[in-house]
Amino acid sequence: MLAFGLCVLAGCAGVAQAAPVLSQIGQSRRILEGSTPLIMQVDPASVRESARAEAVAEGMDTSDNLLGDMAGARVWMFLHGITFDxxxxxxxxxxxxxxLSxxxxxxxxxxxxxxxxxxxxxxxxxxxxxxxALQIHGRSIxxxxxxxxxxxSGFEADRSTRLFELWYQQSLLHGxxxxxVGQQDLDTEFMITSYGSLFLNANFGWPMAPSNNLYAGGPSWPLASPAVRLRYRPTDSLTALFVAADDNPPGNQSNSLPIQDGGNPADPTNQNTNNASGTRFNMGTGALLMAEVDYALSLPLGHGGRRGLPGQYKLGGLYDTARFPNYSYDRQGRPLGLYPQDAGNSVPGWLRGNWMVYGVVDQMVWRSATSPGRSLGVFARATGNGGDRNAIAFAVxxxxxxxxxxxxxxxxTLGLGGGMGRATYGQRRFDRNTHAIEQGNEALVELTYQAQVTPWCVLQPDFQYVIAPSGGIYAPGTHHRVGNEVVFGLHSSVSF
Structure with a gap:
């Protein structure tokens, strides 16, 4: 609770651009003209990227660090190209x-x-x-x-001390x-909604569908995978991204699904079961292929020399080459779970491959004429995928x-957001076959306020209301649905 207390490729000349290459978060902040949240809460890596000032050729500013220039050490490291956060x-x-309680x-x-x-x-x-690296402590509510x-919370994860990312990036073609190339976390570059990153619920970071459908949630916080990522920006308004990564950072054999009776009961998300240190560098399962195109534009405001309202629009998708358990049929092709007396009927068949498509909109819709920093931005994101091998069919x-x-x-920044995810037809069919309550939609509403208390400390009180948790399932050992949840939180982020 420390924060609460303190409230190769190319090495020849001419291949790099004169200015530093912006991260995806930095690029979105520039496109949306600084109207995004001060701290973007996708995961700790996004906190780092959004809190870090873009380096300039002359000097550096350490006022937004609690420890300042660390008796000159930070300035010395910066002059030698080293940044420590x-x-x-x-x-x-x-x-x-x-x-549940x-x-x-x-x-x-x-x-x-x-x-x-x-x-x-x-x-x-x-x-x-x-x-x-990551040192994760506490408990997941x-x-x-x-x-x-x-x-x-997007920051909930299994307790561990682990390597996070380890990569080398090379700029070409004048930036x-x-x-x-290396061990990468994909959710700071792909599927990001810049305005949505204000919110703390994990649904607004790495969305509900890949979090529930991919093995251990895929290469997203707190897991990273060996990957090769390409980013091409032919113009200031157009960016194309592609990555080939291992789909299963821990190398799990089970997707932690109820239909498999799988996973480690002490580690339900399977983040630590096979790779608690983050150093396994698994490359023995499937390949996760992702592509995204981002386009920036300004909505016109008519004549008079006023600036247009900036926006960013994204389309993308993923394909996972691994095998996934079949929610509908067992290994003999019979309806899964329909014959409980037959032990073989509880073992699902396997299906090759998985896919998902998504779209993201971030658009400023109002800017104050008298207070240039005051603005209103809206966002929307939707995902969709197949239903025979996944838990979540679509989410918005x-x-x-x-x-x-x-x-x-x-x-x-003050924000109001909401989201909804629906269980797949495969999951609902399995529920019916096993005489369980049929899962439907889970929805949430979040109200949050991010306040910069000092240049190095941000506090964020938060309220969430979750409707039909897990699509309306029964509480364990009862015949009563889990009640709608009212959750309050206080989040802090400190940059040392």
């Missing part, structure tokens, strides 16, 4: 109604990151090296007290193309952000 995220949560929970993450500008250090132009498709989330809601609070 240390972020602490802490959360207190309380369930006051519904769910009422009460509080605490979760926290410490994330050290070392980034090296290879040109400054050894003269390799356009090269960047990155390594980060969603696992202990709730029963939900997605956790109420229009960059290639990243949407909401709005009001930046600088009060005078003198230019870096604060």
């Amino acid at each position: 240390l972020h602490e995220v802490d959360e207190l949560w309380g369930n006051v109604s519904g769910g 009422r009460g509080p929970a605490y979760t926290g993450v410490t994330m050290p990151t070392l980034t090296v500008d290879m040109e400054k250090l050894v003269g390799l132009r356009g090269g960047t090296f990155n390594i980060s 969603s696992q202990d007290r709730l029963s939900v498709f997605n956790p109420v 229009k193309l960059d290639v990243r 989330d949407a909401g709005l952000d009001l930046k600088a809601p009060f005078a003198g609070r230019d870096n604060d």
Whole structure:
């Protein structure tokens, strides 16, 4: 609770651009003209990316770090191309109604990151090296007290001390193309909604469908996979992304699905079962292929020289080459779960491959004429996929952000968002076959306020209301549905 207390490719000359290559988060912030949240809450890596000021050729600013320039060490490292970040995220949560039980929970993450500008250090132009680690502590309120498709916090994870990311990135074609190779977390670059990243519920980060459908949630926080990522930006308004990654960071044999009776009861998300240290570098399962196209535009405001309202629009999809359990039929082709007296009928068949498509919209819809920093942005995101091998068929989330809601609070953001996910027809058929309650839709509403308390500390009180948790399932050992949940939280983010 520390934060609460402290409230190769190319090395020749000419291949890199003059200015630093922006991250996807940095690029979106520039496109949306700084109207995005001060801290983007997708995961600890996004906290780091959004909190880090873009480096400039001359000097650096350490006022947004609690430890300042660390007696000159930070400045010395910066001059040699080395940037050290240390972020602490802490959360207190309380369930006051519904769910499995009422009460509080605490979760926290410490994330050290070392980034090296290879040109400054050894003269390799356009090269960047990155390594980060995670120390995850506390307990998950969603696992202990709730029963939900997605956790109420994107920072909940199994307790561990683990390697997170380890990659090298090379810029080419004067910054229009960059290639990243190594252990990567994909949810800071793919499927991001910049305005939606204000919210704390995990659904607004890595969406509900891949979190529930891919093995251990795929290469997303707190897991990373060996991957090769290409990013091409032919113009300021157009970006194309492609990645080939291992689909299953821990190398799990079970997808932790009820139909498989699988997984480790002490580790329901299977994040730690085979790879608690994050150093397995699994490449023995399927390949996860993802592609995305981002387009930026400004809505016209008529004549008079006023700027248009910026927006960013994304289309993408993924394909996983691995085998997935069949929700509908067993290994003999009979309806799965329909004959409980036959043990073989409880073993699903296997299906090759999995897919998902998605779309994301981030659009500023209003900007104050008298207070330039005040603006209103809206977002929407939708995902869809097949239903015979997945738990979630489709999901949507949407909401709005009001930046600088009060005078003198230019870096604060007030947000209202909501989301919904639906169980697949395969899951519902299995429920019927086994005489269980048939799962339907889970919906949520979140109201949150992100406040910059100091240049290095952000506090965020949060309220969530979850409707029909896990699609309306029964509480364990009862014939009563899990009640709608009222959850309050307080989140802090400190940059050391």
